[in-house]
Amino acid sequence: MASLALMRASPVFSASRPPLMLANPYRKGIPLSDYWVSEKYDGVRGYWNGHRLLTRGGEEIHAPEWFTRGWPSQPLDGELWAGRGRFEFAVSAVRRDKPDDAAWRQISFMLFDLPGSEEVFDRRQLLLIELAAALKQPWMKVVPQHRVADHAALARMLDALEKQGGEGLMLHRGGSLYRAERNDDLLKFKPQDDAEARVVAHLPGKGKYQGMLGALLVETLEGVRFKLGSGLSDALRRNPPEIGSIVTYRYRGRHAGGIPRFATYLRIRGD
Template structure:
């Protein structure tokens, strides 16, 4: 019995989903004396002091050279290479046999889970461990709405995804909070694929649309935003995809949804 428990423990650790900070959407809140940073479009990763774990609780098979100098305490950040490189980042990070391409990846820290004091003090703990691989994301003062939107414009002009703005004085929060907000020029969200629908006309013999389900259980179809390559090899049932939209209808469904990318494959969740 004791041997059985010892063998089971690693699987349990790998499958445990971490409780992490989640962002709300900026809606003209007062952000005086807050801080802002670029929102990196990579793969989120939690470091538990010994291993990297995905937001969904799966082990990330990083090579030894990548993690050997990481601190012995928790970190939360983004595995990232450069702007507009999400598909490449995803293919590198999700490979169960880590390749030399991990040399393209950096780990960019925006939080130290469960550390004491405010955000900036928490991030100070990481500074002694910074390297060519491990970076602390720069936090800038955000004293007005105009300043926030100027920063957003600068980020997006360089191909960036958007901006995160946070109250630096609150203690660490391990759930969705109004003290940490995301801002983009368009709205986006994630949904789970529940059906892959065959196309018609010019999309015959391809995927025509995806039927997706939101967290509120509303279902809807996404039929635009796909390349022909994506229609020939569409997302699978169970995958989590990111889409953009204009607004939600009174029935809590997105208006004019457009596919952006596969965010998480079902096997990674």
């Protein structure tokens, strides 16, 4: 196909930390007529730089040779997903230095963007569909996109998805270019907000947690430090995330100083 040939001629980004578009939280009042809505897949972000499959941190993902065979030199952005409620399985499969073929047979690459394209998202969707159709690989799937009329319809969609075990929704502005930054062209809508922080210290436990971890001292990307103890299992308290590792936490709003309210540990970031 002519357009596919043009895509293969597109430039390839550096193989260090991928230049990814990141999402802001959804806010009521956003003009929804400008956006496409899709499911937020709970897996590992995967970035194909034209030669290698990388995590969002720039680490190489050792996928089986057949998984990426025939992929174009055009960068691809998507989620390595094993199904709803199977985040830990996906992380386990993706992080292996030696790929487990049987595990990778259960992984799909949920394709949602073309970072190297200079087209707007409305057009990039069509190019994604064309690309997947040309490759004919059942594990590569284009993320379905939908329109919603208003906030009430969006809330109903989120509620229905949550009942089915889904994580949340993504909103992508149809007229936007791919910009490797966090902006309102990409939004996430979830029952609870989540964010990431780096572990900077292990705080000792007291009482029934004597001799174990009491809480993690973490630091957000904005430099705000706080204690994260809620949500930690006894197994994690005995073997806590390493200092320097990135963890994901859920919260409900922030205090005036930027400290998240009701922060609860969710997991170590898998990528």
